[in-house]
Amino acid sequence: MTSAPQHPSLVGPHDEGDAHRSGFACLVGRPNVGKSTLTNALVGEKVAIMSARPQTTRHTIRGIVHRDDAQLVLVDTPGLHRPRTLLGERLNALVQDTLGEVDVVAFCLPADQKIGPGDRYIASQLAPLMEGRRAVPVVAVVTKSDLVDRGRLAEHLMAVDELARSLDRDWSAIVPVSARDGYQVDELTDVLVAHLPAGPALYPGGELTDEPEQVMVAELVREAALEGVRDELPHSLAVVVDEIVEREGSGDAAKGRPPLLDVRVNLFVERDSQKAIVIGKGGSRLREVGTNAREGIEKLLGTRVYLDLHVKVAKDWQRDPKQLQRLGF
Template sequence: MSESAPEFRSGFVCFVGRPNTGKSTLTNALVGEKIAITSNRPQTTRHTIRGIVNRPDAQLILVDTPGLHRPRTLLGKRLNELVRDTYSEVDVIGVCIPADEAIGPGDRWIISQVREMAPRTTLLGVVTKIDRVGPEQVAKQLMALSELLGPDAEVVPVSAKSGKQLDVLSDLLVSLMEEGPAFYPDGELTDEPEQVLMAEFIREAALEGVHDELPHSLAVVIEEVIDREDRRPDQPPMVDVHAVLFVERDSQKGIIIGRKGARLKEVGTVARAQIERLLGTKVYLDLHVKVAKDWQRDPKQLRRLGF
């Protein structure tokens, strides 16, 4: 009598940690495609983007949430509520700590918040960026994280950049899931609408290398996505994407546009390449920058901008 096939497992995972601990990079590496924007700026992620890891034996749905923080605006409060809902609904929360940074008060605060918001959710420790340090430092960080999370939590070292130990992390996550069906068709990588991803790619490009005042104040709205009809038969298909970048002050508008429009042009070039990969077609990207005064504190404007 032959052995029966192992049962299929499925479930939801969320990575948490301070800004720049490698959460979004890890999500992208596990999925194998870029579905979450990465930046070293706090509060870069605004939406809970689901990445889907498809395996013959399992399906993992990775939920990339905004970072948990002490809110100072209505937007901050709404993002925290989004996080709270997510933490209590996932099966596993992976706590990310970089191998090259000492565990500090910020890490301890996040773990205490997670325990308070989702006391029954399984915690897993993930030491990220192990390509940056030697084995001795990795071992030291694993011990420190294990001590912080307690004896029940597993800890695993990974490098999303080199791919080292990603398979070990994936196997461990699968082992922590219940038996169950696939939630999405095989081959799907995310359930986010394309327009949300396009807006996120534009935000990421606009945030690259700017001053600290901008990240919270920037919102991107895709106004129109149109298939171009007036092309010659010998020309490849093309899509026109019209987007508006909203900031809160005129000074911020100047930062985004740059001298003689150079910065906005650069943002367009970087974002267009990402959007073309996403859509699998040539794209004409039309960007405009507008001021929506103090939109983070105005409920009506927050709704209009998708929060």
């Protein structure tokens, strides 16, 4: 073991001079510790949905950071947690599969929360990766550092260091960041890039994610639907895009009028009471969801959108293998 976590700017395990680097970094952590927000901050654009509710991310969203000297592909995973449903088990399996395919892991621990059982559980899952000939470096990323004063941040950094030592391990680095105000976001990029092997760019320049358009559309609708709702809904809401089709005769290139896309989306919940929450009194809430989601979808697709939302009940879908498969899990 090394005597202490190295300073971020000094971490650089690959001695390949000025060679271009490329590879994958996986962001892991408890639900709602800021992984999606950090992904967006690192990329500089919104590629992962953000919500104040836990368990927002359901897919591994790849965000691509382009630099002259490197290309860093970020994999944002669902929050790793002790599963209570079949869905939870599958989300955890998704995280574990991802961990075995990346060059570096960023373990996110929020500065405004003490290290708890969930963090210790994740650290114990990461520990086996950090040893052996094919050890994967793990960088401890202290998110939401803007929410605490310097004294409390220093205490948290020491607690994060002790978490690794309790497992007879060392983090490759400990980096406090704030995605909200940009504090040390570039420094974190430097740390992650330092762990990538030399290699050419993996994706074309300017491409920010490799997620299909339908997945991104579904995520934008899900984000809008999660805002301001009760705690139980995020675990029970699934969104599936039925189709995206261009309305015939809607565009006129000569007049500079872009085509209109009809986007039909189904929102699935587990109970009638949850359906009522999503729709709202007289459909008011669903209209608000549509308005908020449409703005992001139009920006994503680069044209006008008519968004047609339908809310359906798929009873106990989180525990039903057939329904999970139908909903894309």
